Amino acid sequence: MTCEVCGRAERERRLIRYSFSQGDHLTVVDHVPAEVCPNCGEVSLSPDVVERLQQTVWQQRAPARLIETPVYEFTS
Numbered sequence: 778m779t780c781e782v783c784g785r786a787e788r789e790r791r792l793i794r795y796s797f798s799q800g801d802h803l804t805v806v807d808h809v810p811a812e813v814c815p816n817c818g819e820v821s822l823s824p825d826v827v828e829r830l831q832q833t834v835w836q837q838r839a840p841a842r843l844i845e846t847p848v849y850e851f852t853s
């Protein structure tokens with residue numbers, strides 16, 4: 778499907794790393810199937826993938842692994 782943000786490229790199916798944060802709590806889900814625009818980088822997830830993602834996180838099972846994440850302040 779043509780990207781509706783830039784209209785210049787066909788979106789490609791890729792497995793991405795999806796991350797979101799609530800306050801200082803960062804959650805990462807690896808290998809999420811998504812459609813990504815190779816031109817502008819717009820990522821779109823299908824409704825069933827979003828639902829599966831929420832289930833995965835809300836079930837709050839032990840994560841597959843833990844990663845250490847440095848946090849930087851943007852400096853201009």
Ligand SMILES: [Zn+2]
Binds near residue numbers: 782785819
């Ligand atoms: Zn695009």
